[in-house]
Amino acid sequence: MIESEELQQLRDQRCENGCLTIYLNTDQGQMDQKKGEWKIRLKNGLKKLEEYLESSSTDEVTAYQTIRKIAEEEILNNQTTLTKSLIFIGSSSGDWQLKKLQVPLENDFRWEKQPVLDQLEQKLEAYPKTGILLIQKQDVVAVETFLGEVESEHVYTWDAESEDWKMYQGSSSSNVAGAAIHKDQFDQRFDANQQRWFKQLAVKIQKKAKKNGWNGVYLVGSPDQTSDFEKQLTMNNVEVVKKNLTKLKSNQIINELFAS
Incomplete structure (x- = not known):
């Protein structure tokens, strides 16, 4: 760096x-x-x-x-x-x-x-410090990149018991919420509260972005998920990428986004 x-x-x-x-x-x-x-x-x-x-x-x-x-x-x-x-x-x-x-x-x-x-x-x-958020409903992977390299990688998972987002090191985690509640019930509850719960995470993300000096952020995922999350952000330089890149490794995601 x-x-x-x-x-x-x-x-x-x-x-x-x-x-x-x-x-x-x-x-x-x-x-x-x-x-x-x-x-x-x-x-x-x-x-x-x-x-x-x-x-x-x-x-x-x-x-x-x-x-x-x-x-x-x-x-x-x-x-x-x-x-x-x-x-x-x-x-x-x-x-x-x-x-x-x-x-x-x-x-x-x-x-x-x-x-x-x-x-x-x-x-x-061309490659400033940037955040990449892969929106996967109750899991949001946050990748921080600078000069084409992965600086850090975390996953935020919604915990139904504490009704808060828990952060894990790396790009994957066990689904705490899924273990606590039947999946169908959890999905219904998350859909009903998605805007409010996304807003909670957006606050955490914006604090991280300010602290680490992000130049901007990419929101990656389905049109519905990325659109709903974008509404909760008040940051500048937010770019929405309506693609499913969850199967790619972080360095491949960086190449995909900055090459486009």
Whole structure:
């Protein structure tokens, strides 16, 4: 995760002898990446930069060679855990960072006096911190996502005995209400009180959204359920997706929503 303070530090960073910024597509799900072609692109990109610096001062060339070696070692050491892309930013002073992302990036290799942040800032705008709510009547799965990754995942289940929503870690839970009351009776009672009970949950969700800084929220599910829940929200940037995505894993749901 990239915090706002960290981003500002990158914006303010200045490197006297140069700063290396690498954006690298490492998605092996793509046809031209299945055999690890990203390693060749990494090697070629770094080589071209060094050739470009041949006419520069000895100090600058030495600085580049120092951070280039670190970059290659760290990226290759992480190759078994790479996802869709990565960002490497570092200077010869020994300060560097490597970010593995679940969003696509264009290959780019830059040597400047400060980090090149154009692609990173574009992705932060395209994939802000967002809530995804899968509405399944008495079960509502809440997924928090940022930069295409799952930040947290909880399920809210209506408990008929306490007449309140109980929160569980993860994306599934036992149906407490279903165990307490015959299913048909429970369904009838939930239908009769759905607006009021959805309003109770909406209050909880909005507090969570404010605390965690959500930019918006997706409501996913049947037209009736999502429409009824939307009426209880007073948030901005609410988007309704009338699809059944309950069989998908959270990362697949994120891809489905942000690709559309």
